[in-house]
Amino acid sequence: MNWKLFADLAEIAGDRTVSVDVDPGDTVGDALDALLAAHPDLRDRIMEDGEVADHINVLRNGRNVHHGDGLAETLEAGDELALFPPVSGG
Numbered sequence: 001m002n003w004k005l006f007a008d009l010a011e012i013a014g015d016r017t018v019s020v021d022v023d024p025g026d027t028v029g030d031a032l033d034a035l036l037a038a039h040p041d042l043r044d045r046i047m048e049d050g051e052v053a054d055h056i057n058v059l060r061n062g063r064n065v066h067h068g069d070g071l072a073e074t075l076e077a078g079d080e081l082a083l084f085p086p087v088s089g090g
Contacts, residue, residue, distance in 0.1 A: 029071030057084040
């Protein structure tokens with residue numbers, strides 16, 4: 001399964017798309033753990049006190065998982081995962 005990373009998260013990971021080894025039936029949290037294991041430099045940017053920082057948006061199929069079951073959401077084949085940090089500009 002792939003994570004799409006945006007803004008400085010892509011810079012830290014070295015790519016905008018990162019593949020992780022998870023399967024349908026695993027959770028978004030499992031996929032996030034796999035991402036952080038493969039790219040530990042992301043941990044300080046994404047996590048605060050063992051939880052995803054409030055300002056980081058975790059999306060599954062374009063929907064913020066905080067509006068559903070959070071990191072416990074079960075993955076299905078073909079899901080798209082994305083991480084959005086806060087961005088500013090004008």
